[in-house]
Amino acid sequence: MPETVSKLYRALVLDERVSLAVLDTTALVNEAIVRHGLSPVAAAALGRTMTAAAYLASWLKEEKSSLSVSVDGGGPGGKIGVAADGALNVRGFIENPNIELPPRADGKLDVGGCVGKNGTLTVIRDDGEGIPFVGTSPLVSGEIAEDVSAYFLTSEQRPTAVALGVRIGADGRCVGAGGVFLQPLPGAGEDALDFVQARIAEYANLSSVIEQAGAASVVSAFDAKDVSVRDVRFCCHCSRERAASAVLSMGRKDAFDLLRERGTICVHCHYCNTDYTFDEDDLRKLFGESA
16 A cells, blocks of 8 residues: 655665665655646656656755756646755646646556657756756656656666656545666676666556555565665745745835735745735835835
């Protein structure tokens, strides 16, 4: 069964020559569904990207380090943006959360049709050690797993086999979501590449495995060593104080001009779909004026 809190398991397999990561992100995806009102295909597209971002964030050196993943394939779902930190706090959005598409011929959600494939996947990683790393690779299919695998190969020169899945129930909630990442370590040998490709093919229906048996069952299917587990949570760093700083940065004249035009000023956080509203009294307090 899926975990009530999203989890990331890490281990070494194949005589400690291959790094294994298995994620159960069912709870993470359900939080995104609630916050954004996601349609099933939007939930699958965003959920797969959030799962990949959580895995990427697990490599960050410090909890305060951060990264972002953006996917822009020109599809009707629009751009996907996800941010995560070294503590595995993840947040994200898709531009068209209500996108509806017919299923593929095999009955699965058409994530590739939602995302499109005429574009790029971009990762920006900030370890706090100077200039952030920026890696970009062309999209392969828009299905996310293949695109993430291509990103690792072209931008980081690390062959990585990736399986991602999100299963949505009849009530619109996620019943199983997660990812499997198999990455040969340096000097692992050609047989390690054969191993990861053969094993990743076993998880074409990963979301069903997560739904029925949980991520721990995937880990136990390998002869895994040095198994560790971490929590993954949906957590946004926005706040009313940060929104107020954004209003202040407009300057008094522009802020009051916008207030007169709209009646209120609304600062919207795309990542968690929270609105922070400021009226005339709020603006006067912000700019140090008496009522």
